[in-house]
Amino acid sequence: MSEQETVQDGLAELEALPGGARAALEAVLMVIDEPATSEELAAGLNVTVAVVEDLLQDLQREYSGYTVKAPDVDAVGFAVASTAPRGFELRNVAGGWRIYSRSDFADIVGRFVLEGQTTRLTQAALETLAVIAYRQPVSRARVSAIRGVNVDSVVRTLTQRGLIEDSGNDPESGAVLYRTTSYFLERMGIGSVAELPQLSPHLPGLEGIDEYYDASRM
Structure with a gap:
Protein backbone atom coordinates (compact mmCIF):
# COMPACT_ATOMS: atom_id res chain seq x y z
CA MET A 1 0.00 0.00 0.00
CA VAL A 113 -6.28 28.33 41.01
CA LEU A 114 -5.84 27.64 44.71
CA GLU A 115 -3.04 29.45 46.47
CA GLY A 116 -0.09 27.14 46.92
CA GLN A 117 -0.84 25.02 43.85
CA THR A 118 1.49 27.20 41.81
CA THR A 119 4.52 28.99 43.16
CA ARG A 120 5.47 32.24 41.52
CA LEU A 121 9.07 33.01 40.69
CA THR A 122 10.86 35.34 43.06
CA GLN A 123 12.11 38.73 41.91
CA ALA A 124 15.65 37.34 41.91
CA ALA A 125 14.57 34.45 39.68
CA LEU A 126 12.77 36.77 37.29
CA GLU A 127 15.80 39.05 37.01
CA THR A 128 18.11 36.08 36.40
CA LEU A 129 15.75 34.66 33.80
CA ALA A 130 15.66 38.03 32.03
CA VAL A 131 19.46 38.17 31.85
CA ILE A 132 19.64 34.65 30.43
CA ALA A 133 16.86 35.37 27.92
CA TYR A 134 18.62 38.45 26.53
CA ARG A 135 22.22 37.23 26.78
CA GLN A 136 21.86 33.53 25.90
CA PRO A 137 23.82 31.39 25.70
CA VAL A 138 25.44 32.65 28.90
CA SER A 139 27.31 31.17 31.87
CA ARG A 140 26.32 31.42 35.52
CA ALA A 141 29.47 33.43 36.22
CA ARG A 142 28.48 36.00 33.61
CA VAL A 143 24.93 36.23 34.97
CA SER A 144 26.33 36.65 38.50
CA ALA A 145 28.61 39.44 37.28
CA ILE A 146 25.70 41.25 35.63
CA ARG A 147 23.41 40.92 38.66
CA GLY A 148 26.15 41.41 41.26
CA VAL A 149 25.09 38.37 43.31
CA ASN A 150 25.59 34.62 43.25
CA VAL A 151 22.90 33.00 41.08
CA ASP A 152 23.72 29.28 41.50
CA SER A 153 20.58 28.42 43.46
CA VAL A 154 18.37 30.55 41.21
CA VAL A 155 19.75 28.87 38.08
CA ARG A 156 18.98 25.47 39.63
CA THR A 157 15.41 26.61 40.31
CA LEU A 158 14.93 27.88 36.76
CA THR A 159 16.35 24.63 35.39
CA GLN A 160 14.00 22.56 37.57
CA ARG A 161 11.07 24.66 36.36
CA GLY A 162 12.02 23.85 32.77
CA LEU A 163 12.54 27.51 31.86
CA ILE A 164 16.26 27.22 31.04
CA GLU A 165 18.53 24.39 29.95
CA ASP A 166 22.16 23.42 29.37
CA SER A 167 23.39 24.81 26.06
CA GLY A 168 26.85 23.24 26.00
CA ASN A 169 30.15 24.63 27.27
CA ASP A 170 32.06 27.81 26.66
CA PRO A 171 34.95 26.93 24.30
CA GLU A 172 37.40 29.09 26.27
CA SER A 173 36.50 28.63 29.93
CA GLY A 174 34.63 25.31 29.74
CA ALA A 175 31.80 26.82 31.80
CA VAL A 176 28.28 25.51 31.27
CA LEU A 177 26.18 27.85 29.14
CA TYR A 178 22.44 28.29 29.61
CA ARG A 179 19.61 29.22 27.27
CA THR A 180 15.84 29.47 27.54
CA THR A 181 13.63 26.52 26.57
CA SER A 182 10.59 26.05 24.38
CA TYR A 183 8.57 25.97 27.62
CA PHE A 184 9.82 29.50 28.34
CA LEU A 185 8.58 30.60 24.91
CA GLU A 186 5.25 28.92 25.59
CA ARG A 187 4.84 30.69 28.94
CA MET A 188 5.79 34.01 27.34
CA GLY A 189 3.37 33.43 24.47
CA ILE A 190 5.99 34.03 21.78
CA GLY A 191 7.44 31.98 18.95
CA SER A 192 11.12 32.81 19.40
CA VAL A 193 13.45 34.95 21.54
CA ALA A 194 13.55 37.42 18.65
CA GLU A 195 10.03 38.43 19.74
CA LEU A 196 11.15 39.49 23.21
CA PRO A 197 10.39 43.18 23.82
CA GLN A 198 13.15 45.68 23.14
CA LEU A 199 14.80 47.01 26.28
CA SER A 200 15.59 50.59 25.25
CA PRO A 201 12.01 51.98 25.63
CA HIS A 202 12.08 50.90 29.28
CA LEU A 203 15.59 52.17 30.03
CA PRO A 204 15.86 55.85 29.03
CA GLY A 205 19.41 56.92 28.26
CA LEU A 206 20.45 53.44 27.11
CA GLU A 207 19.37 53.68 23.48
CA GLY A 208 22.18 51.37 22.32
CA ILE A 209 21.43 48.55 24.73
CA ASP A 210 19.30 46.58 22.24
CA GLU A 211 22.12 46.52 19.71
CA TYR A 212 24.49 45.46 22.48
CA TYR A 213 22.29 42.52 23.46
CA ASP A 214 21.65 41.58 19.85
CA ALA A 215 25.39 41.49 19.19
CA SER A 216 25.98 39.39 22.29
CA ARG A 217 23.67 36.68 20.94
CA MET A 218 25.75 36.26 17.79
Whole structure:
Protein backbone atom coordinates (compact mmCIF):
# COMPACT_ATOMS: atom_id res chain seq x y z
CA MET A 1 0.00 0.00 0.00
CA SER A 2 1.38 3.41 -0.97
CA GLU A 3 1.88 6.26 1.50
CA GLN A 4 -0.94 8.21 -0.15
CA GLU A 5 -3.31 5.28 0.21
CA THR A 6 -2.30 4.90 3.88
CA VAL A 7 -3.06 8.57 4.53
CA GLN A 8 -6.39 8.32 2.73
CA ASP A 9 -7.30 5.29 4.83
CA GLY A 10 -6.31 7.21 7.97
CA LEU A 11 -8.54 10.13 7.05
CA ALA A 12 -11.43 7.78 6.21
CA GLU A 13 -11.02 6.12 9.61
CA LEU A 14 -11.16 9.47 11.40
CA GLU A 15 -14.19 10.62 9.42
CA ALA A 16 -16.03 7.49 10.56
CA LEU A 17 -15.73 8.69 14.19
CA PRO A 18 -18.29 11.06 15.77
CA GLY A 19 -17.38 14.55 14.58
CA GLY A 20 -14.85 13.22 12.08
CA ALA A 21 -11.21 14.27 11.73
CA ARG A 22 -11.94 17.71 13.15
CA ALA A 23 -13.22 16.27 16.44
CA ALA A 24 -10.33 13.80 16.57
CA LEU A 25 -7.82 16.64 16.26
CA GLU A 26 -9.68 18.61 18.91
CA ALA A 27 -9.50 15.63 21.30
CA VAL A 28 -5.72 15.44 20.84
CA LEU A 29 -5.30 19.19 21.40
CA MET A 30 -7.24 18.92 24.65
CA VAL A 31 -4.79 16.45 26.21
CA ILE A 32 -1.33 17.50 25.03
CA ASP A 33 0.76 19.22 27.72
CA GLU A 34 3.05 21.11 25.36
CA PRO A 35 2.63 22.66 21.90
CA ALA A 36 2.64 20.18 19.00
CA THR A 37 3.67 21.05 15.44
CA SER A 38 1.42 20.48 12.44
CA GLU A 39 3.75 17.68 11.38
CA GLU A 40 3.48 15.93 14.76
CA LEU A 41 -0.30 16.21 14.76
CA ALA A 42 -0.51 14.94 11.19
CA ALA A 43 1.70 11.94 12.01
CA GLY A 44 -0.38 11.11 15.08
CA LEU A 45 -3.65 11.28 13.18
CA ASN A 46 -2.20 9.62 10.07
CA VAL A 47 -3.30 12.42 7.74
CA THR A 48 -1.44 15.02 5.67
CA VAL A 49 -0.05 18.23 7.11
CA ALA A 50 -2.31 20.18 4.74
CA VAL A 51 -5.41 18.50 6.22
CA VAL A 52 -4.27 19.23 9.77
CA GLU A 53 -3.50 22.88 9.02
CA ASP A 54 -6.94 23.39 7.46
CA LEU A 55 -8.55 21.83 10.53
CA LEU A 56 -6.44 23.96 12.89
CA GLN A 57 -7.49 27.15 11.13
CA ASP A 58 -11.11 26.03 11.28
CA LEU A 59 -10.93 25.33 15.03
CA GLN A 60 -9.11 28.61 15.67
CA ARG A 61 -11.87 30.54 13.91
CA GLU A 62 -14.60 28.70 15.77
CA TYR A 63 -13.03 29.29 19.20
CA SER A 64 -12.72 33.00 18.35
CA GLY A 65 -16.44 33.20 17.61
CA TYR A 66 -16.45 32.81 13.84
CA THR A 67 -17.40 29.70 11.89
CA VAL A 68 -17.53 29.10 8.15
CA LYS A 69 -20.75 27.54 6.88
CA ALA A 70 -20.99 25.51 3.69
CA PRO A 71 -22.64 27.49 0.84
CA ASP A 72 -26.19 26.83 -0.35
CA VAL A 73 -26.72 25.80 -3.95
CA ASP A 74 -27.88 29.30 -4.82
CA ALA A 75 -25.23 31.08 -2.75
CA VAL A 76 -21.97 32.44 -4.06
CA GLY A 77 -18.99 31.83 -1.78
CA PHE A 78 -19.13 30.95 1.92
CA ALA A 79 -21.23 32.51 4.65
CA VAL A 80 -19.33 33.47 7.83
CA ALA A 81 -21.37 33.17 10.99
CA SER A 82 -20.45 35.03 14.17
CA THR A 83 -21.09 33.48 17.57
CA ALA A 84 -19.90 34.15 21.11
CA PRO A 85 -16.19 33.32 21.53
CA ARG A 86 -15.20 30.40 23.74
CA GLY A 87 -13.42 30.71 27.08
CA PHE A 88 -10.39 29.15 25.42
CA GLU A 89 -8.45 29.69 22.22
CA LEU A 90 -6.11 27.80 19.92
CA ARG A 91 -2.68 29.40 19.65
CA ASN A 92 0.44 28.72 17.62
CA VAL A 93 3.14 29.27 20.25
CA ALA A 94 6.77 28.15 20.50
CA GLY A 95 6.54 26.48 17.10
CA GLY A 96 3.48 24.39 17.90
CA TRP A 97 -0.26 24.38 18.53
CA ARG A 98 -2.03 24.11 21.88
CA ILE A 99 -5.32 25.14 23.53
CA TYR A 100 -5.10 27.89 26.17
CA SER A 101 -7.62 29.72 28.32
CA ARG A 102 -8.49 33.07 26.74
CA SER A 103 -6.44 35.96 28.10
CA ASP A 104 -9.65 37.95 28.76
CA PHE A 105 -10.36 35.58 31.63
CA ALA A 106 -6.85 35.56 33.16
CA ASP A 107 -7.98 37.18 36.42
CA ILE A 108 -10.88 34.76 36.86
CA VAL A 109 -8.73 31.74 36.08
CA GLY A 110 -6.04 33.06 38.43
CA ARG A 111 -8.56 33.33 41.28
CA PHE A 112 -9.76 29.80 40.62
CA VAL A 113 -6.28 28.33 41.01
CA LEU A 114 -5.84 27.64 44.71
CA GLU A 115 -3.04 29.45 46.47
CA GLY A 116 -0.09 27.14 46.92
CA GLN A 117 -0.84 25.02 43.85
CA THR A 118 1.49 27.20 41.81
CA THR A 119 4.52 28.99 43.16
CA ARG A 120 5.47 32.24 41.52
CA LEU A 121 9.07 33.01 40.69
CA THR A 122 10.86 35.34 43.06
CA GLN A 123 12.11 38.73 41.91
CA ALA A 124 15.65 37.34 41.91
CA ALA A 125 14.57 34.45 39.68
CA LEU A 126 12.77 36.77 37.29
CA GLU A 127 15.80 39.05 37.01
CA THR A 128 18.11 36.08 36.40
CA LEU A 129 15.75 34.66 33.80
CA ALA A 130 15.66 38.03 32.03
CA VAL A 131 19.46 38.17 31.85
CA ILE A 132 19.64 34.65 30.43
CA ALA A 133 16.86 35.37 27.92
CA TYR A 134 18.62 38.45 26.53
CA ARG A 135 22.22 37.23 26.78
CA GLN A 136 21.86 33.53 25.90
CA PRO A 137 23.82 31.39 25.70
CA VAL A 138 25.44 32.65 28.90
CA SER A 139 27.31 31.17 31.87
CA ARG A 140 26.32 31.42 35.52
CA ALA A 141 29.47 33.43 36.22
CA ARG A 142 28.48 36.00 33.61
CA VAL A 143 24.93 36.23 34.97
CA SER A 144 26.33 36.65 38.50
CA ALA A 145 28.61 39.44 37.28
CA ILE A 146 25.70 41.25 35.63
CA ARG A 147 23.41 40.92 38.66
CA GLY A 148 26.15 41.41 41.26
CA VAL A 149 25.09 38.37 43.31
CA ASN A 150 25.59 34.62 43.25
CA VAL A 151 22.90 33.00 41.08
CA ASP A 152 23.72 29.28 41.50
CA SER A 153 20.58 28.42 43.46
CA VAL A 154 18.37 30.55 41.21
CA VAL A 155 19.75 28.87 38.08
CA ARG A 156 18.98 25.47 39.63
CA THR A 157 15.41 26.61 40.31
CA LEU A 158 14.93 27.88 36.76
CA THR A 159 16.35 24.63 35.39
CA GLN A 160 14.00 22.56 37.57
CA ARG A 161 11.07 24.66 36.36
CA GLY A 162 12.02 23.85 32.77
CA LEU A 163 12.54 27.51 31.86
CA ILE A 164 16.26 27.22 31.04
CA GLU A 165 18.53 24.39 29.95
CA ASP A 166 22.16 23.42 29.37
CA SER A 167 23.39 24.81 26.06
CA GLY A 168 26.85 23.24 26.00
CA ASN A 169 30.15 24.63 27.27
CA ASP A 170 32.06 27.81 26.66
CA PRO A 171 34.95 26.93 24.30
CA GLU A 172 37.40 29.09 26.27
CA SER A 173 36.50 28.63 29.93
CA GLY A 174 34.63 25.31 29.74
CA ALA A 175 31.80 26.82 31.80
CA VAL A 176 28.28 25.51 31.27
CA LEU A 177 26.18 27.85 29.14
CA TYR A 178 22.44 28.29 29.61
CA ARG A 179 19.61 29.22 27.27
CA THR A 180 15.84 29.47 27.54
CA THR A 181 13.63 26.52 26.57
CA SER A 182 10.59 26.05 24.38
CA TYR A 183 8.57 25.97 27.62
CA PHE A 184 9.82 29.50 28.34
CA LEU A 185 8.58 30.60 24.91
CA GLU A 186 5.25 28.92 25.59
CA ARG A 187 4.84 30.69 28.94
CA MET A 188 5.79 34.01 27.34
CA GLY A 189 3.37 33.43 24.47
CA ILE A 190 5.99 34.03 21.78
CA GLY A 191 7.44 31.98 18.95
CA SER A 192 11.12 32.81 19.40
CA VAL A 193 13.45 34.95 21.54
CA ALA A 194 13.55 37.42 18.65
CA GLU A 195 10.03 38.43 19.74
CA LEU A 196 11.15 39.49 23.21
CA PRO A 197 10.39 43.18 23.82
CA GLN A 198 13.15 45.68 23.14
CA LEU A 199 14.80 47.01 26.28
CA SER A 200 15.59 50.59 25.25
CA PRO A 201 12.01 51.98 25.63
CA HIS A 202 12.08 50.90 29.28
CA LEU A 203 15.59 52.17 30.03
CA PRO A 204 15.86 55.85 29.03
CA GLY A 205 19.41 56.92 28.26
CA LEU A 206 20.45 53.44 27.11
CA GLU A 207 19.37 53.68 23.48
CA GLY A 208 22.18 51.37 22.32
CA ILE A 209 21.43 48.55 24.73
CA ASP A 210 19.30 46.58 22.24
CA GLU A 211 22.12 46.52 19.71
CA TYR A 212 24.49 45.46 22.48
CA TYR A 213 22.29 42.52 23.46
CA ASP A 214 21.65 41.58 19.85
CA ALA A 215 25.39 41.49 19.19
CA SER A 216 25.98 39.39 22.29
CA ARG A 217 23.67 36.68 20.94
CA MET A 218 25.75 36.26 17.79
